[in-house]
Amino acid sequence: MAGFDKVVTSYEDAMIGLEDGMTVLAGGFGLCGIPENLIAEIKRKGTTGLTVVSNNCGVDGFGLGILLEDKQIRKMVSSYVGENALFEKQLLDGELEVELTPQGTLAEKMRAGGAGIPAFYTATGVGTPVAEGKETKVFDGREYLMEEAIVGDFAIVKGWKADRYGNVVYRHTAQNFNPLAATAGKITVVEVEEIVEVGELDPAHIHTPGIYVDRVVLGTFEKRIEQRTIKTVA
């Protein structure tokens, strides 16, 4: 009866099987909803040569930024990166490769990867440097680019609550890329703030059904804020 039980009890177990040179999809937008402890576990393991697909690359000393410290990332696939000095340095020194991808295209690449769609057409990026080397096709008089799906060896995801079967809900805008990454990992690992009993989550409110999830691990989170903006009271 434990066939659907996805819970693992340590971060070490959560990341078993991650090897040098693999592709890792990571949820998160800026520092919001990032799988901060799974990233820390990758740092601890010392896995190198990674291709990391994530909208951003953290900041110096937090989030994916910590994987730059020991040069564990070979290539980043992101829509926006320059929030960390170490990133800039490694990029300029040629130690790090970057594939800049429009944000919506990046999201759709993950969605397609998880949905068994190998490629799709989008108007995003037509006539820009993003279009270089890509096949184009005209539909109804408008030009579109063919973009290929992305699948990861691992997907690392931050959820709010999960049950033991791996059904996940996200909290507020910490959802972002997480449910997309979750669908597109050969091994999908979700870290959450709370693990609840099976049946406790409303089936109609599940964001990521457990079928996509291989491992669930319980964590505690710093949730660092990147731009702390407060209403000025007159």
Add this chain to the structure above:
Amino acid sequence: MALTREQMAQRVAQELQDGFYVNLGIGIPTLVANYVPQNMDVMLQSENGLLGMGEFPTEETIDADMINAGKQTVTTVKGASIFSSAESFAMIRGGHVDLTVLGAFEVDVNGNIASWMIPNKLVKGMGGAMDLVAGADNIIVTMTHASKTGESKLLSNCSLPLTGKGCIKKVLTDLAWLEIEDGAFVLKERAPGVSIEEIIEKTQGKLVVPDHVPEMVFA
């Protein structure tokens, strides 16, 4: 006088309509939210996955899990919804957002826009800008008419790598409101006290000047 940033936001806000879903970019576009007319309901879309963005939180209500596309902490308004990045860009690409306002480095007479990359400078990325310009039908670009050194940003051909091709029809600068029609900028309105000569001088791309060009009116 050239418009201030606040006045530019005010002028853009005159284009809002009751019931509009609007995406506002970083900078001057963000200020537009301060000038939504009292009698109007407008929902702000933030491309990280929020429709119905509210004002900044207080020290008591601040929440690391509630941010906008500028990574600032925000709140939601009544009737808001939250969704994944794929859903967010489905709305954008699918043409469901009524108005998109964003900044740019250059715009040209063919509606091309360059806003993300300056060669030989560090490129941080396009974020969601390419999806926004490709997906939206109704886009207003806000930028200064010329650079600090006096170089026009309204060109016959964009010199910088593009963000999108043939997608811009409306431009608000600190000097003028222009619309792009048939390969030219058409001068629709000028900032109060700004002469047509100054606008002609600072517009490098083909400019059509109608017989009467009204001054912008601010409430």
